[in-house]
Structures are given as C-alpha cells and as structure tokens.
Amino acid sequence: MLIWLEQARDSALVGAKAARLSALAGQFPVPSGFCLTAAAFAQWLAQGKPETIPPNIAALIEQAYQEFAAKLDIAEPRVAVRSSAADEDSHSASSAGQYETYLNVVGISELREAVLRCWRSADTERVRAYRRRGSATPSQHLDEIRMGVLIQQQIAADISVIAFSVNPVSGNRTEGVINAVWGLGQSLADGSVTPDTYIFSKSDLSLLRQDIGAKERMTILKPSGVEEVNVPRVMRRQSVLNADKLNQVAAMVCALEALNGWHVD
Template sequence: DEDAAGASFAGQHDTYLNVRGEDAVLEAVARCRDSAISPGALAYRKQQGISVEDVKIGILVQQLVASDVSAIIFSHNPINKSPDELVINASWGLGESLVGGTVTPDTYVIRKSDLSVVSRQIAKKEQMTVMVPDGTKEVPVPKLLSEEPTLNDEQAIEMAQMAIKLEKATAYPVDIECAVAQGTLYLLQCRPITTL
C-alpha cells in the first residue's frame, strides 16, 4: 500500500540504510514490517480511507548506492501544476536527509518539451547524509561544496529524460528518487505523484 495511487504513504514506514550482515538485514526487515502497524501508519490509513484490518507491506532489500548526489524528481511541476515542467530537488550525499526534509536542496525546473533548464536555484546546503559503519549519519557539507550546484545541466537533463520515460511507461505523473554515484545515474524508486 505504500504507494497507492491516491495515497503516497511516503515516510509512514521505516527505512533502514547501510544495513550489514544477515542478522542485521533480518532485523531491519522485521522492523519495517512492524512499522506498517505503527500508530502513525494506522492513523494515515484511516485518514486516507484505507482499511486498517488486513495491513500488508512489501519490503524491498536492495544494495545501497553510495551516492555523491541524491535527487527527487516530480515529472509534473507540483507548484504551478504544469505538465510541461518537471522539478528536480538535489542535495549532496545519500537521500535520507533530502527525503526527510532536513536539508534545503538545489531546485532545477526543466521544460519537458525541449529539455531546457528553465530555472535553477542553488541553495546553501549545510547538512548531508553519509554512510558510517553502523548505518548513516548527518554531517556538515564541506565548505567548498556548500554553495556549489549539485548537478550540471547535462545531469539535470539526463534525470529529466529518465522521468519522462517513466511517466510515459506508467501513464501517470511520477515522483522519483534517484542517485548519482561516480557519474552514473541510478533509479531508486518511482511512484505516482499524489499531490497534484
């Protein structure tokens, strides 16, 4: 149910990054499963008109991408609702702080019809999430990177092209999480935009 068409469930279930070893993975899977019936997740279900009787959750275990940059892409502009614009929010490091809203990201607006960068707002990025041996940690962004753009235009356009393809393949506007590691773009998650 996490990404039902009318309800995103984003942030309602627990996510664990950089889990190492079989026992630790099994424990993280159990905690994810249990988060489906947490008070917050059950309240969200009720608010969305979704049954709380037979709660099911799918859990994905995937290799962690040691991202230099993380991004969230909306294939329709969620601010002005334009279907011909997409918005990319990007920040340094792993996506945990970006998704959790604890960082102010760079914002790129791309016109889909001609793949032009309509605007870019480069934020002063103060925090980033990095891997540590037992999980992840928020640390200060190095001063040299704090006010530097996280993406060049080529990277932003590559992300836009991916979002356009996913939107066409799914036949609905999409909310995408992705990462760039050593110059390679990785798709991490794709779900319907529920806020349009």
C-alpha cells in the same frame, strides 16, 4: 515467501514499491535485490508479532543474503531494507513516509533486525492516524495489510535527487522539477536539508529556472548505518547537478511518465 526482485511483479505478493521497481529493472538502472513477500509478514502477525523472525523465514533470508553476496562477490554486501506495502506508492495515494526504510545494513544479524523494524512500522501510531484520516484508501486493520520487504544493494551515492514530472508547486504539467542534495537521499526525503531546485521544460528538457539551496547537511555511509554531517562550506553554494546530469535525470523522469501513463515522482 521470498522472491528475487527481477521476478517480483505481483504487487499483492510483494507490495507496490517492489513490484514497480521489478517492472522497471529491465529498462532503468534499478539496484538488484530480493523481496520477502506479504506471506512472511502474515506469518509473523499470526504468531503474535514475536521479537524474532520466525525460524523458517530467518533461514530463507540468510540463504538469499548469502546468494546475493556470491552474486556481488562481496562477503557481506551493504543493503537497503525497504518497506513495500500493497497500499504504498500508488499514483492515487502514496503513503509516503508512513513505513520505514533502513540504509546501509551490513550482515545477516542487522538484516534480520531491519526486516523486523519494517514489519513493526506497519503498526505505529503514525500509520494508524494516517489511515484514520482517510488520506488514502489502504486496509484499515493490521491483519489486512499486505506488507512486503525489499532488500536492495546499497548505492554509495555522492548525490541524490527527487524528481517530479509535474511542477508540484504550480501544478504546471509542462514542467518537471528536480530537487538535489549531496550524499544519500535520506536528508532530502525527510526534509532536513534545503536542496537545489531545477525546473525544466518537458518538451525539450531545457532548464527554465535554477535555485541553489543552502545544503548545510548531508547523509553519508558509516561502517554500518548512516549519519548526517555538515557539508563542506565550499560545496554548499555549488550546484549539485551539472548540465549532463540534469539532462539525464530530466530525460528519465519523462520516460517514466510516458511508461506509466501518469505523473510520477
């Protein structure tokens, strides 16, 4: 019911997100971690969705967290707890934003609660409505969902980006687009901040256009969890990415597209 990320290649077992990150971990900088498999979610469902994690699964989580702490040489490592459903993050239907992610989770008690909240996110009205609309081809019933949970080391990011290997506005396949903000990526992913936008040529990675966003808010780490705060005024009109970082992200996007064989973000 639990497997380390470097071994988590089976999407039916751990969900699409975890399986894809596992496959990329040897070639790209992917934070380390471990996964609860879909079997753990299935047991929780079969027991009637209790308010606490079944004891056998809770013991596995605690043991893995302790081993993870020893590997990192940190008493209570900060982790991101991420849903990883089998129908999530496919190249035909992403289900983006339908399930939940919890950042900067610290300690075993918080970790257990975050896992429960990820499991519960599979049965929200938002997810049910998404499935009814037919925007994707996921399983239609809760007991058919294969939900893994991915636990990764939390990165204390100074900047975050979302990058596309095709221009999502124009559809131009010769261009890539990078959106960038200060701090963690939550403000960017949930659309609460206007990011910097960089359009680059995929043929030589040259910058074609740059638009500096307002970036009035950013997400930062608290002792536990995260919060959104004002960006210092002097930073709001500064470019988040310098030429070197822009080139690194653009090169990674093109490499990921080549490896996967389809357009990526």
